[in-house]
Amino acid sequence: MKRSSSLNPEEVPIFNGMKKLFYTLLLFFAASTLHAQDNATAPSYGDRLVVGTIGEPSVLIPMLASDSASHDVSGLCYNGLVKYDTDLTVIGDLAKSWEVSPDGLTITFHLLPDVHWEDGAPFTAHDVEFGFKTITNPDTPTAYAEDFRQVVKFEIIDPLTFRVTYDKPFAPALTSWGNMTVLPSHLLAGKDITKNELTRKPLGLGPFSFKEWASGEKIVMEANKTYFEGRPYLDSYIYRFIPDAATLFLELQAGNIDLMTLTPLQYSRQTDTDYFKKNFQKFKYPLFTYVYFAFNFLHPYFQDKRVRQAIAHAIDKQEIIDGVLLGLGEPATGPYVPNTWPYNPDVKKYDFNLEKARQLLFDAGWRDTDGDGLLDRDGKPFEFSVLVGMGNSVRLNTATIIQWRLEQLGIKMNIRVLEWSTLINEFIDKRRFEAILLGWSIGLDPDQYDIWHSSKTGEKQLNFISYKNKAVDELLEKGRRVFDVQERKKIYYRMQELLAEDVPYIFLYVPYSLPIVSSRICNIKPAPIGISYNLPKWYVPKKLQKNAPVP
């Protein structure tokens, strides 16, 4: 689960996450491509894929990382036990099969035999146990422990079989084993995981193995020749960090980058030329991410529901989608994305209506008594700051539009742009903010206990707005204890109604992911889970392979 940090439009994701979801799930997809299918060349080994991004990874052990860049790279080194298939069903990854007991309280996993770490050591249930113990260790600085703390017993039955037991039914149990838990115990046992060289030089068992990290420049990965699903076609995967969207785009045009995420402007205004149609394939699909405007409930102005509702009425979501995303997104109404089963389309909506907003503010005691154009109450003007992460022009423009609309209500909203890690560590974690513009990436399971439950308001915990609602608490507790989808659907529908009434967040939009890939890369098969789930199967036909030196 993490905050969507990236500078590009929201990449990111994961909630009860699965690695394969990092590039996000998709429901619709549109590819405009003049693909070289007629080449009909057979898949062949060789060539490289250069991915350009704005952010540099921070740490390459998945459970320690909270940024998308780290997960992108470490996800290629480590696999999970299960993963999502292209149709969003759960299938085995490192686990060959599993049995869930009739009461749902125990799961027995059978691991794939003959899987080896890159250094030749066999992969066994001890590696899973080690990962599990590390992630649930209170000393491990991870944001992903909650799902695994539900496990009361972890037993190894034989080197390739283990069983986990829960004391209460836990609906996200199976999917939670999709990620974060496998670590090479023969290298890490007894060592401090945060100060280990594996944080910068991972040794895994995934499709690509780590080669080199040139700080501030790139990470180079090479095909893992002994990968258990067969070696990837591409010889290497290079991850370049270019912290400026315009430079990144120029590098793409120059052919020095094969894959990047476009901004909405680049997608709709700058990549329709013949050059781009000939050399690149564009994709478009909704991300499992929503962007929201959150209120700090510790701030006196925002404790009044009417004020939050008034601000919701003053924000025109469609204007933001048209103006900032150029139509490449959908309005959000709750913490789930449209067209997924927990999504409730019929919650209370706040239409753009400044009159209603004014009335609500008036009722809440806000009026302009001194004629300075700003609303005031008890002598204090309605002025606050919203925090935005640096470098994300989409978010900054969103904030600018909101600022302009609120000014028409007589509310002065200042925009404070902060460097990402400062924003998280100094402001969000310490609750030093009034309002914030941020995104959440979500997984397929609707359990959002960590974000909304009133017990999760402590420092560093994810209910950083300090939202407390007993009814929501009960629903969250109930929702994770039921396996039946229809039953859960009712619970989460109700929760969305409560959230819509309370407006702890103003849910703004669900952006589209807009990746662009060089047309020499073949076998990209867009599916509801994105494009990169079959990265090891991507190839470049022999004729089109580049022999140029690595940039």
Place this chain on the structure above:
Amino acid sequence: MIKLPQTTQALLKNPLALSGFIIVLLLFACAVFAPVLAPYDYKEVNVRAILAPPNIHHIFGTDELGRDVLSRMMYGSRISLAVGFVAVGIATLIGILLGAVSGYYGRWIDSCLMRLVDIMLCIPSFFLILAVIAFIGQSIWNIMAIIGFTSWMGVSRLVRAEFLSLKEREFVLAARASGAGDMRIIFSQILPNAMAPVFVSAILGIAAAVLIESSLSFLGLGVQPPLPSWGNILTSGKDNMETAWWLSVFPGCAILLTVLGYNLLGEGLQDVLNPRLKNK
């Protein structure tokens, strides 16, 4: 001492100085009358006209939120002028004080102050500004103050040099003989005679301050949205260089013209005010 009527007359005869003066005057007009002249509200978002090229409705086109670039530039000129004048005001004030004290008293006071100047000159001021902004936060007032506090050294050297020669002159001796105190001699006898080069350097300094403010805003560390500044319009120009040239060209030209205007005016003033150059 600067004699205004003669100076103005001489200035008007110097074509370069005159053109500089006119540019500066026009900019002032833009800044002062921005609310009247600007065709739109600089904050007004229009999602139906995003990145529109220059046309009848938007002479300089629109930016990525559909805001009118001309209106934003007019309001931006206020920022540039304000930063220029306030920053240079601060710098000149500090420069005059330290320079005068240093030049007038000499000896160890002079040595200490001039070493301080040397130290300040050693530090690349742009990076110093970046570092200070990181600590105290970015706001228009902070930027004015920081630019001021990091650019007084030139002025103080100029003033010191003038004081060194002027304090030996007869009129100073006369003043001292008639019982004037140090303060009186510094401020009412020597300083007025030392103002000509200070005035020139201040005008040139405005150009430098405008450039620094634009650079800071370009880097996103200057003026905060929604306040427009030429620098932050240029930033969006950089991101849309290939499709929206108007976002780079117009604010770029505005910065160029402003800096050129102040420089021409400054150079012209120097010619006019410096008697040694007058006879060439």
